[in-house]
Amino acid sequence: MRANTPTGAVALPQLPKSPTGIDGLDEITEGGLPLGRPTLVCGSAGCGKTLMGIEFLVRGIENYGEPGVLMAFEETAEELTANVASLGFDLGALQAAKLLRVDHVHVDRTEMEENGEYDLEGLFIRLGYAIDSIGAKRVVLDTIETLFAGFTNEGVLRSEIRRLFRWLKDKGVTTVITAERGDGTLTRQGLEEYVSDCVILLDNRVIDQITTRRLRVVKYRGSTHGTNEYPYLITEDGISVLPVTSLKLEHKVSNDIVSSGVAGIDAMFERGGWYRGSSTLLTGTAGTAKTTLAASFVAAACQRGERCLYFAFEESPAQLVRNMQSVGVDLAPYLAQDLLRIDASRPTLNGLERHLVTLHRLVTEFQPHTVVIDPISNLISVGSISEVRSMLTRLIDYLKVHGITALFTALISGRDGRHEMAEEGVSSLVDTWLSVRDLEGIGERNRGLSILKARGLAHSNQVREFVVTTRGVELLDVVVGPLGIITGAGRLAQRAQALAAVAAEQQALDRSDRELERKRRVLEATIGNLRTEFESVEEALRRARAAQEGGPADGDAATRNEEGLGPQRSA
Amino acid sequence: MEPTAAPPAEYAFELYVTGATPNSTRAVRNIKEICEQHLPGRYALRIVDLYQEPQLAQEQQIVAAPTLVRVRPLPQRRLIGDLSDRAAVLAALGLTPAPPAA
Numbered sequence: 034m035r036a037n038t039p040t041g042a043v044a045l046p047q048l049p050k051s052p053t054g055i056d057g058l059d060e061i062t063e064g065g066l067p068l069g070r071p072t073l074v075c076g077s078a079g080c081g082k083t084l085m086g087i088e089f090l091v092r093g094i095e096n097y098g099e100p101g102v103l104m105a106f107e108e109t110a111e112e113l114t115a116n117v118a119s120l121g122f123d124l125g126a127l128q129a130a131k132l133l134r135v136d137h138v139h140v141d142r143t144e145m146e147e148n149g150e151y152d153l154e155g156l157f158i159r160l161g162y163a164i165d166s167i168g169a170k171r172v173v174l175d176t177i178e179t180l181f182a183g184f185t186n187e188g189v190l191r192s193e194i195r196r197l198f199r200w201l202k203d204k205g206v207t208t209v210i211t212a213e214r215g216d217g218t219l220t221r222q223g224l225e226e227y228v229s230d231c232v233i234l235l236d237n238r239v240i241d242q243i244t245t246r247r248l249r250v251v252k253y254r255g256s257t258h259g260t261n262e263y264p265y266l267i268t269e270d271g272i273s274v275l276p277v278t279s280l281k282l283e284h285k286v287s288n289d290i291v292s293s294g295v296a297g298i299d300a301m302f303e304r305g306g307w308y309r310g311s312s313t314l315l316t317g318t319a320g321t322a323k324t325t326l327a328a329s330f331v332a333a334a335c336q337r338g339e340r341c342l343y344f345a346f347e348e349s350p351a352q353l354v355r356n357m358q359s360v361g362v363d364l365a366p367y368l369a370q371d372l373l374r375i376d377a378s379r380p381t382l383n384g385l386e387r388h389l390v391t392l393h394r395l396v397t398e399f400q401p402h403t404v405v406i407d408p409i410s411n412l413i414s415v416g417s418i419s420e421v422r423s424m425l426t427r428l429i430d431y432l433k434v435h436g437i438t439a440l441f442t443a444l445i446s447g448r449d450g451r452h453e454m455a456e457e458g459v460s461s462l463v464d465t466w467l468s469v470r471d472l473e474g475i476g477e478r479n480r481g482l483s484i485l486k487a488r489g490l491a492h493s494n495q496v497r498e499f500v501v502t503t504r505g506v507e508l509l510d511v512v513v514g515p516l517g518i519i520t521g522a523g524r525l526a527q528r529a530q531a532l533a534a535v536a537a538e539q540q541a542l543d544r545s546d547r548e549l550e551r552k553r554r555v556l557e558a559t560i561g562n563l564r565t566e567f568e569s570v571e572e573a574l575r576r577a578r579a580a581q582e583g584g585p586a587d588g589d590a591a592t593r594n595e596e597g598l599g600p601q602r603s604a
Numbered sequence: 605m606e607p608t609a610a611p612p613a614e615y616a617f618e619l620y621v622t623g624a625t626p627n628s629t630r631a632v633r634n635i636k637e638i639c640e641q642h643l644p645g646r647y648a649l650r651i652v653d654l655y656q657e658p659q660l661a662q663e664q665q666i667v668a669a670p671t672l673v674r675v676r677p678l679p680q681r682r683l684i685g686d687l688s689d690r691a692a693v694l695a696a697l698g699l700t701p702a703p704p705a706a
Contacts, residue, residue: 139665146696149630149685154622155654155666162658184668 048255051099051171051207054092055085057274061250061259066231071198071208073228075219076235080246081267082211083108084117085235086173088271089209091122094132099170102163102206103135106179110135120271134163140183147185153193157200164206172201172208178222195227219251230254236262245386245420248274264386273390286310291403291438294333295326297499297508298467301484303491307465309402311488312429312439314459317469321480322501323442324348326469327405328357328364329506330440335367339402342395343375346411350375361504374399380411385424388412392428396437403438409459410443422459429462464488472498472520479521482508498524613648615639615697616676620652620660622669627686631670634687642699674698 050064059065066072066089074082083105090101105113113135114124127133136159164172177194184190201208210228212220219225225232232251237244247262265274289309292299299305307313317323324347331341345353353375354364367373376395380388396404412421425441432439443459460466466485471478481496498520499508512519512527519527619635621628632651639647654661654669664673668684674697687693 136662138667140667144680145671145682145684146692147685148683148692148696149634149688150627151668151670151685152622152625152627153667154625154669155620155661155671156668158622158654158658158669159661159666162661180667 050256051093052097053089054096055088055272055274056270057263057265058248058272061248061263061274062231062253063256063258066207066209067253067255068207069205070202070230071210071228072231072233073210073212073220073225074233074235075212075214075225077214077237080235080237081265081272082235083113083175084120084267085272086175086209086211087113087117087122087124088120090133090171090173091117091124091127091271093171094127100132100167101134101171101173102160102167102169103133103173103175104160104163105135105137105175106140107176109137120269122271131167134167134169136160136163138179140180142183142185145183150189151186152189153180153197156193157197160197160201161204164204170206172206173211174208175211176213177210178212178220178224181222194224198227235265266386266390268387268390268394273393285436287436291337292333293326294329294331295499295506295508297497297506298326298482300508301493301495301497302487307438307487307490309438310433310436311464312432312441312462313465313467314463315440315442315467315469316445317442318445318471321469321471322499322506323444323469324353324407325357325360325362325501325506326467327407327440327442328353328362331373331403331405332357332362332364332367334403334438335364335370335372338372340371340399341367341373341403341405342399342401343373344392344404344406345375345377346380346406346408349377353377359503360501360506374401385412385420389424389428393431396432396435401437403440404432405440406442408442408444410445425459426462460486465490469499472496474521474523477521481520612676613646614676615643615647615674617647617649618652618664618673618675619649620654620664620666620669620671620673623653623655625669628670630686630688631672634690634693635672638687638690638693638697638699642694 047064049068050062050066051068052059052065053062074085076082087103090103093099093101103113108116110124110128117124124133124135128135138156138159160172163169177197180190180194181187198208198210210224212222212224214234215221215223219232219234229252231253234249234251236247236249238247239245246265246267248265249262250258250260263274265272267273287309290302290304290306291309292306293302315323315326327343331343334341343353348356350368354368357364364373364375368375374395376391378388378391392404392406409421409425412424429439441459441463465487467482468485469480469482472481473479480499480501482499483496484492484494495511497508497511499506501507509520509524512524617635617639619631621631635649639649652660654666660666664671670684670686672683672687674681674683677698681696681698683693683696693699
């Protein structure tokens with residue numbers, strides 16, 4: 034006390050708590066049940082009250098080294114042992130190791146008669162002996178209300194039960210008391226009046242033929258706690274309260290970029306992909322290659338040497354691998370290297386919560402870098418939209434907190450499919466939203482891909498046509514026609530037209546070249562003619578001048594010849 | 605431990621009490637009186653203090669105290685309480701009062 038005074042703002046001591054070791058429950062109760070005090074666990078038949086009690090004891094022994102006593106009013110030790118054996122709880126061995134004592138209290142009104150005053154001191158002695166003999170720290174009373182069927186004197190019973198709880202508190206053992214839920218009250222006999230420290234309500238609801246178990250901390254004196262109803266499951270490993278949606282958004286973020294597995298899509302993002310640890314939604318109508326895109330993404334991740342977990346709700350692993358091979362995405366080697374695991378199940382196989390738990394379990398086991406769920410829309414068949422939404426919220430949160438990159442595909446129907454998804458509200462949960470759809474034209478369908486949103490990433494706004502080839506998904510270049518972007522046959526026509534135009538232009542060019550050449554040749558021929566003409570004129574002129582001026586010379590010679598000839602002739 | 609005949613007595617009772625609480629002492633007094641009155645020499649009565657032998661509480665399925673168990677003759681019968689309703693005790697133990705007016 035004195036040490037506290039100087040600083041003033043010291044943390045007040047927290048209510049000491051006893052961790053249950055039950056998956057998720059300690060998070061909701063922020064540490065466990067109140068240490069050394071009784072906790073009431075109530076619920077209707079088949080909720081798993083007894084199981085919760087037993088798990089509390091077994092986990093206490095196994096994880097926290099706290100021996101426990103189970104006082105069973107309904108089932109015998111043998112029955113209980115057999116019931117929980119399937120969950121891997123070996124009550125027999127724990128009893129042999131003196132870590133657990135199971136005491137079956139058998140009370141049957143037909144076998145005994147009341148005569149005069151009595152109290153339940155026998156029960157106290159029994160319990161006290163059991164606790165002391167193994168140094169128990171935890172006690173479970175399952176279900177103490179059975180006593181009300183065994184004894185007629187309710188007044189004595191109530192005061193004795195009140196005394197029992199007080200006594201357990203004084204003993205400092207953390208107690209779980211189970212009780213059947215009553216009509217309009219938490220318990221049939223109003224035990225909640227006596228246990229005022231912590232009350233946990235279990236509920237088993239069937240909505241649309243699907244059972245969901247839910248847990249709620251009704252009250253927790255002296256401590257804050259999660260107040261919602263939390264779904265829980267009874268799994269192969271005991272009770273699993275679904276890991277709560279993280280209340281705060283404060284997970285770490287990565288600045289790394291991962292490839293989408295398709296070069297063309299990467300190119301649509303300024304940074305060449307989306308952030309590691311982000312969640313991406315891929316929506317599209319039937320047959321728009323969602324699975325192929327998802328598989329490409331997985332293949333790219335595996336190629337980087339990262340572990341991937343693929344939840345397939347539509348295809349078996351073998352079928353998926355075969356189908357993806359046909360488009361050049363070979364997943365088989367990654368499966369062989371255990372880089373990829375495919376978990377395929379029908380969504381209707383389990384309730385939503387069980388799917389979520391399976392997912393959590395596999396993620397915890399496998400520690401993947403990437404998780405793909407294909408498709409999430411199928412889950413709607415097992416739950417209402419609001420349930421699916423809350424499940425997905427938890428799922429996305431969970432993956433984000435663990436820095437796992439996630440890709441979800443979703444099937445949307447019809448032309449106004451986008452509204453459907455908006456209702457589901459998943460879009461606001463994801464960071465990146467890609468939409469693939471049919472671009473239906475005259476007599477054909479083409480596939481178009483666009484980025485609807487990408488948080489924190491500059492991205493293209495164009496609808497890109499893509500084709501699925503034997504080498505995977507390929508995005509085609511954007512062709513802008515007179516009326517916007519052109520796809521499919523229109524694209525081909527456009528290209529043919531363009532080619533024709535080019536050819537025509539080339540031909541025209543060639544033609545004019547030839548024309549020019551011809552003209553040049555004509556010109557040159559004309560020039561040649563003219564030159565020849567000129568030369569002959571020039572020749573003629575020279576000749577004429579020579580005849581005029583140089584005539585004597587020529588004439589002399591002629592005359593000389595004539596003269597010469599004469600003498601020769603005369604001689 | 606109270607007087608026990610060498611051969612197994614016709615009637616055998618076990619009374620589980622919790623120390624010297626009023627209920628317990630009353631029960632002890634009552635059963636002793638009943639036995640002496642109705643079954644003189646034909647009974648064996650064992651009084652067990654659960655505080656001394658707590659393990660017996662589980663073994664014998666004792667919840668309430670005091671508890672009287674009629675071990676013989678079979679079938680076993682159990683009575684809880686301080687046994688102050690004499691007639692009911694006799695009826696329950698199958699000791700129809702031979703002389704109706706006790």
